[in-house]
Amino acid sequence: MTAKPSTSRSRPADHVDNGLYQQDILSVRQFPPPILDYIFNVADEMRTLVERFGSADLLSGKIMANLFYEPSTRTSSSFMAAMQRLGGQVIPINSVQYSSVSKGESLADTVRTLECYADLIVLRHYELGAAAEAAKWCHKPIINAGDGVGEHPTQALLDAYTIKREIGRADKMVVGMLGDLRFGRTVHSLTRLLLKRNITFRFISPALLRMPDEIRDEVIADGDTFTEHRDLEEVIGELDVLYVTRIQKERFTDLGDYEKLKDAYIITPKTLTKARSEMIVMHPLPRVGEISVEVDEDPRAAYFRQMENGLYVRMALLAAVLGRA
Ligand code: NCD
Numbered sequence: 001m002t003a004k005p006s007t008s009r010s011r012p013a014d015h016v017d018n019g020l021y022q023q024d025i026l027s028v029r030q031f032p033p034p035i036l037d038y039i040f041n042v043a044d045e046m047r048t049l050v051e052r053f054g055s056a057d058l059l060s061g062k063i064m065a066n067l068f069y070e071p072s073t074r075t076s077s078s079f080m081a082a083m084q085r086l087g088g089q090v091i092p093i094n095s096v097q098y099s100s101v102s103k104g105e106s107l108a109d110t111v112r113t114l115e116c117y118a119d120l121i122v123l124r125h126y127e128l129g130a131a132a133e134a135a136k137w138c139h140k141p142i143i144n145a146g147d148g149v150g151e152h153p154t155q156a157l158l159d160a161y162t163i164k165r166e167i168g169r170a171d172k173m174v175v176g177m178l179g180d181l182r183f184g185r186t187v188h189s190l191t192r193l194l195l196k197r198n199i200t201f202r203f204i205s206p207a208l209l210r211m212p213d214e215i216r217d218e219v220i221a222d223g224d225t226f227t228e229h230r231d232l233e234e235v236i237g238e239l240d241v242l243y244v245t246r247i248q249k250e251r252f253t254d255l256g257d258y259e260k261l262k263d264a265y266i267i268t269p270k271t272l273t274k275a276r277s278e279m280i281v282m283h284p285l286p287r288v289g290e291i292s293v294e295v296d297e298d299p300r301a302a303y304f305r306q307m308e309n310g311l312y313v314r315m316a317l318l319a320a321v322l323g324r325a
Pocket of ligand 1: 245246285
């Protein structure tokens with residue numbers, strides 16, 4: 001991978017080349033095991049840094065534009081916190097309706113504008129491929145914070161980091177993905193990131209919300225194993241990880257279908273009686289009823305720890321892309 005051409009604003013002389021320096025982060029395919037391990041190690045350091053000192057000045061003088069065309073709580077605020085805890089500054093454009101986007105400005109012109117002011121752009125967009133499209137126009141790195149039903153690579157990084165921390169490894173296990181596997185971009189990215197790791201996937205969903213062919217084909221091509229199920233009961237007893245997702249209401253063209261499927265799965269303490277005592281329950285959040293709040297007390301509920309991990313992983317990624325890790 002080659003870094004984006006430097007501009008008068010970047011300072012190649014003082015960067016650390018870690019394979020991610022000045023790269024767009026568009027897909028999890030950019031994270032082969034050595035780079036993933038590197039991010040995990042730096043994330044551990046970031047955790048220690050935050051716990052001991054709260055912040056550092058590693059990215060002082062750097063500016064991140066946070067450009068969100070879709071709602072977000074965790075991704076947006078953890079990116080902003082990550083930048084600020086490393087001493088950097090943020091241009092927050094979380095309500096694009098108050099930017100020139102509402103005047104009809106194109107994505108290309110919007111990122112061309114922001115690259116004049118910022119050192120990198122974090123972009124969430126409702127269209128598949130939007131981050132890759134923006135990256136064509138932008139000389140500064142674009143980080144894909146979710147492109148429609150496509151990918152959500154930084155979520156997958158923090159998910160894999162969570163699995164590693166909670167279970168002690170991120171390979172040789174049985175991972176169940178449950179819910180909206182069709183429209184849920186987090187499961188697309190996480191499946192891809194976990195390929196070639198001796199993982200058996202159990203894809204559990206209503207028929208209409210099956211994992212897309214493209215991802216299933218990639219699992220087969222990489223020699224990994226998956227099975228598909230309608231009922232969680234069939235597999236819950238063998239899972240190391242149960243990754244629950246929200247039914248993605250905003251992606252349905254027929255809201256009648258959504259109404260029929262929205263309560264397809266609800267994880268309760270009773271559901272977990274059939275699960276292994278070491279299994280972890282994950283969820284990218286937000287949840288809208290698919291995990292009952294009573295589950296929160298169960299030590300296997302890892303989703304709040306998972307979202308905290310997002311801060312450390314995004315600190316590590318920002319430092320790496322800006323060449324200061
Ligand atoms: C996810 C997303 O935006 O894809 N949220 C997140 O980033 N944590 C999941 C979702 O919205 O269901």
